[in-house]
Every structure is written in structure tokens, then in C-alpha cells.
Amino acid sequence: MTSRLTIALLSGVASLVTLSACSTPAQSEETITEAAAITTDAPVLQAEAPAGQLPQGVRPTAYRLDVITDPNKASFTGHEEIDLALEKPHARIWLHALGPVVSSVKAVLPDGMEIAATFTGDQADGGVSRIDFDAPVPAGTATLVIEYSAPYNLQLAGLYKVEQAGKPYLVTQMEDIDARRMFPSFDEPRFKTPYTLTVTAPEGMEVAANGAEVSAAVLGDGTVRHSFATTRPIQSYLVALMVGPYDKMIGNPIPATDLRAEPVPLRAFAPAGKGEKLADILDVTAEIVDWQESYFDYPYPYGKLDLIAAADFAYGAMENAGAIVYREAAILIDDRTSLARRRAIYNTHAHELGHQWFGNLVTPAWWNDIWLNEAFATWISAKTMNAVDPEGEWNIAPINSNLYAMSLDHLASARQIQNPILTNGDIGDAFDGITYQKGGSVLNMFETFLGEDHFRDGIRLHMQRFQDGVATTEDFMQSLADGSGQPDIASSFSTFIAQPGIPYLDVQVSCNADTGAEMTVTQSRYAPLGSTIDTEAPQWKIPFAARVHDASGDHIMRKMLSDKTTTIALDTCPDWVMPNAGGAGYWRFVTDAKNAAALRASYASLSTGEQMMLTDSVNAGFSAGNTDAADLLAGLEAATTGASQAIGNSIGMIGTLKSMLDEAGKAKLADWVEKTYSPIWEYLSERPAPALSTSEQLLAPDVWDLLLEEGHRTDERTVMANRAKAYLGRQYTTIA
Ligand SMILES: [Zn+2]
Known part of the structure; x- marks a missing residue:
């Protein structure tokens, strides 16, 4: 879901x-x-x-x-x-x-x-x-x-x-x-x-349900009795039925593969008059299913596939076995659909299809393990889209999940991923950003630590062991340990799902003629200034990974950090250490001033994920009272030398600073915004969309929005406000 x-x-x-x-x-x-x-x-x-x-x-x-x-x-x-x-x-x-x-x-x-x-x-x-x-x-x-x-x-x-x-x-x-x-x-x-x-x-x-229709008997009283094939074992929350004057579109069957001898019949339904807007989703479905079948090494389990645009729907979409239901905005595409909306639709589609294995074929025994469904669907949707749309820059999606989850998880009230569910009233609370995005981020972190192939082998084993059945978090850990050949992984994993909060790593790099080069990492729980969080209480077993740059180039250094403080010897004195290689780690960090300055100076040579996580940590350091405003501004300016996604993230952080300024300070901030972001806007606005990358196209409205709201764009702001008033006026006129 x-x-x-x-x-x-x-x-x-x-x-x-x-x-x-x-x-x-x-x-x-x-x-x-x-x-x-x-x-x-x-x-x-x-x-x-x-x-x-x-x-x-x-x-x-x-x-x-x-x-x-x-x-x-x-x-x-x-x-x-x-x-x-x-x-x-x-x-x-x-x-x-x-x-x-x-x-x-x-x-x-x-x-x-x-x-x-x-x-x-x-x-x-x-x-x-x-x-x-x-x-x-x-x-x-x-x-x-x-x-x-x-x-x-x-x-x-x-x-x-x-x-x-x-x-x-x-x-x-x-x-x-x-x-x-x-x-x-x-x-x-x-x-x-x-x-x-x-x-x-x-x-x-039109009538559709989970199983394929096996007969339709006209009863002579103006009704038809539709009989549907018996399903594989499914849980009650996957039962689906649709009845009404829907438009029906028949897609090309999903072709048979080495894994699956029979093609999968594919159809889509939408409220009357909207069927043509289903063409795009029908087109991309086979490729997504094919990739996911290969990943799980398990054929699509449910025989046929119907995609249903509901006339109204409370969620984005729902993964009912063989009969997925969507809100219209999460499936219908026409030539007015924006790039961002289109990407959200494909991502949702890959999420619901991923559920056909994670959630439907293998199901949590109880709602406290719902993260097994939603974290996996969140994680595999980005992975799927990255595979089927390699130009789409989907590899950054897990980093965005990371950042979003941490924006929730820094609160004293944050809950853990695997949460006790004692009453019917608790169940709905489990469907939140901690389950979806933090869960997905933690999976991405452990996949990165174990390696894609080892992690995938654990998941394949899990599908085989529990197909058509239920499995707990402990079952999953065992599958992952057995499949990957790394039995110790479970104890680390559980520190991330059974307790709330963000690990905060203090990373000090030192070079000494006598003792050599080393990095000392001390963990606590991240807390914003003034928070009631006990920063010393929890302790994680962290699958730490750092990118170390020295005279011989880049090296990824991995180590499981179990202790409060760990000292790691380095071969030579590094130019810099990025304490979150690839940005895949679910932690924030603060580092010594020399290393921080070196990272800022080398910002453009970091990967996009590293740029995003570095900027987040600079912002988090400011919020925690560990760094001052000059460091934050320097960090944000460094971000403007980076990838579009890092620039986009930096924009979201300007509000942190603004909220603490008086009127004179806000005026100076407006000067800084213009100086820093106008050149980016000029670059983006002077080029037609096809000349920009996907991430540049997605960045453009954010930069323009920032300049309108925080810069000196009074005239443009007035034009935009008048357009909005005119639009709203028309709307009200129509209603009247
Ligand atoms: Zn879901």
C-alpha cells in the first residue's frame, strides 16, 4: 500500500x-x-x-x-x-x-x-x-x-x-x-x-476480482453471474473486487519467460471516459514484472494482472493479489502529466508490483512486522526503476528516503521500525515514514554492506522458504544470514529496527608522525539542540563505510562498529575522509574542522549520494549546536557546486537558518540567496527541457520557487500571485 x-x-x-x-x-x-x-x-x-x-x-x-x-x-x-x-x-x-x-x-x-x-x-x-x-x-x-x-x-x-x-x-x-x-x-x-x-x-x-474470470452466466433478470478462479493462498486484506461502468483496456500479455511458461494476461480499468490514460502504465508493466521476477528468481505468482483506477481512493495504491487498485493520480497519464508526477506513478507501480512477492507471496504474521512489506516495496521500487529506466537517475531515491526518514527520526517521539501492535487501533499507526522510508533506507544500507548479490541470495532464499505463507522479522533475518553467508548480520540489523533514532558519528581524523594515521569514530544518538533525547542511551551495531581519499586515490573502508568508540588505523594520512560512502548509511556525522573543510573543497568529486548526505550532516550539525551559521552557509554554498539533487536538498535547508534570523538577518539572507542561486536559475532557464538531465528538469521549479519566496523577485512574485488569483477566481466562478 x-x-x-x-x-x-x-x-x-x-x-x-x-x-x-x-x-x-x-x-x-x-x-x-x-x-x-x-x-x-x-x-x-x-x-x-x-x-x-x-x-x-x-x-x-x-x-x-x-x-x-x-x-x-x-x-x-x-x-x-x-x-x-x-x-x-x-x-x-x-x-x-x-x-x-x-x-x-x-x-x-x-x-x-x-x-x-x-x-x-x-x-x-x-x-x-x-x-x-x-x-x-x-x-x-x-x-x-x-x-x-x-x-x-x-x-x-x-x-x-x-x-x-x-x-x-x-x-x-x-x-x-x-x-x-x-x-x-x-x-x-x-x-x-x-x-x-x-x-x-x-x-x-465490468467486474474484476483477484482470480481470472472462468465463467459469466447471463441470468435473464438483467444480471450476470461472474465466477472467478480460486486464488493461491492470500490474506483477507488482499481480497479485491471491482464492479461498475469502467472503461476496460486490454494490454499485451506479459510474455512467458524461462521462469514462467505461461504469459500473464494484462488489463487495466478506469472510470468511464478515462481508459485511454491507461496506455502508458500498460506499456511499462511487462518490463517491471520481468525484472522483478528475475530479481526474486520466482515467477509472478497470481496468473493474471488487472490494474484498476478507482473513481476515488484513500491511498496511493493497493497491491491486491492480481488486481492492484490505484487512485487516478497514481496511474492515469496523459500529455499534461508532469515529469515529477509521471515518475511518482512509475515508482508507485513498481512498489505495488514488488508487493506481489514481498507482502503477498510472503506475508508478515502480524502487523508489528508490516515493515517487511512496506520497507521492501519502497526499496525495490527504486531498484526496479533504476534497472528499467537507467537514464532516470533513480539511484538517488534511496538517499531521498534516507533524508526523509531522518527528518522524522530525529524527534524524541520517533518510534522504532518494528513496533508492538497490541490493539486494532494501533494497526493504522504502523503505516508511516518510519516503516516505509526508514525501513527502505536500512535495507539499502545492509544491501550495500553485504553486496547486492549476497543480499539478493538471502531474499531469494526467503521467497522459497515462505512462499504462500507468513514470516516474521526473525525469519527474514535468518534467511538473510543463511542466504548471504553472513550470520552476524542479524544482530546489527536488529539495532536499527528495534530502537528509534539516528546514529550520530563523531569522526576525528588524525595524522601523527609516531602513531600514524587513524580515524576515531564515536557514536551517540542524534538530537537537535534542546531535545529531550538521551543521546547516550542507545547503541547501534553500525555497518560503517567511509570513502578515504589519499595520494593513491579512493578507497572504501568498511567496518562493523559495535563499541561506543572505535579507532581505525589508516594506511597513510588521507586528504579527506567521507564518513558515509555512497551516502547509503543511515547515520549523520560531524567531523573535525580540517576534514570538514577538505570535504567542502572536494565536494564536486563526491558521489551524488555523498554530497546529499554531507550537506544533510552539515545542516544537522547546525541544528544540534555543533557547528555555526558560517559552517552551514559554507556547506550550502559547497552544495551548489554539486549535483542537481544536492542543490535541491540544500534549498530545503535554507528554512532552518531563516527561522532563526531577525528582519535584518532575513534581508541579508535574501542577498545571499540571490547571489548563490541566481546563476543556477539562469543555467536552467536558458535551456529547453530536452537539453537538461532528468534531475535538472526536476530541480528547476525548486530553484525558481526559492528565488520567488526568499530572493528579491518582487515583480515576478506579483505576476505569479496575480496568475494564482485569476486561476482561483475562475475556479470560484465555475463553482458559482
Ligand atoms: Zn506498499
């Missing part, structure tokens, strides 16, 4: 239905006798509603869901069968339902015997509900049969309804815990089962 934008908090609908028994009393007694013969355990009857995970001992093994839908109406009906495996006899089971009104429920045993039951909804937050059986359901297997109706949700959760241009559309969004709004379910990621959907809908409407 990408980018939580809204959280819909809906009150549940309580359901309390008492049902007549379908089985005879004699049959029930017989059932109890049989159960007693199998086990002497007393029937399980947990009285208290679970606040977090459902009780152990009851596991769904398959869902068959038959729903009758019509987007023109306000509600739908469902016939549901859930196959269960019970470890012990149960007099009561707990599950989730938030909206479905149950009209009948019973258990059917393997011999056909039926046990009547009562459904009671809304027993705890999140639609925790219970089913009480008239007689205990024996240990072994049984099928729950549930008849229900439910309103279409109107707030973008579960099976929801939205209108666009006067036409009603249905689509689903289940993650994190909204499958329970569409059908009663054991709505937790650890329960992966096959799903078989049958959907009746008005004739003429």
Missing part, C-alpha cells in the same frame, strides 16, 4: 441474530459423542472478546464468497462459506465483521451434519464478533455457512461505493482491517487461504 491519506473511522453496526437450528437434536447429540471420542478436551468457550489477535486454535483454510451486487443500490447480499480447522472442540469462536448484518449462520461438519449457531456482532473495537454454537463443533474440520447483507461503505473502506460524473462504482480497499466490512472474516494477515469469489452484477458492467 502507498501513502495513507485519510483514516476513515466508522462506527460498527451491531448485529444480533438468533437462528433456528437446522440439525435435529439427535444429530447434535451424536456430534458431541463423536467429538468426545476424538478428544477429551472440554469445548473452548473464550468469554472475553480479544482486543488484538484472535484466539489461537481456529484457522480458516478456504473462503467461498458469493455476493449479489448492484452499484445503483445501497447494499449487497452475501452467501459465505469458510472452511475451518479447529484444534479443539469449540462452543464459541471469535472473528471479525464490521457492517455485515448476519441473517443466518451454521456449521456444517464433514459428514454433512449441521450445527445451528448465533452470531453476535460488535463485541469489541474493530468489529470483533462471536459465533455461539448450539452444540460444540468438534476438533477437526468444519465449514461455517453465513448469509448476510451489508451496506456499501461510503468512506473508501471495505467494498465501497463512489460516484463519478453521475455514475456509481464499486471497488474494494481492505488493508489494513477493512475486509471485515465486506464479509465476516478472520481478518488477520497470518490467515492465508484460497478465496473463490462469485459475483452477480448488472449486465453491461
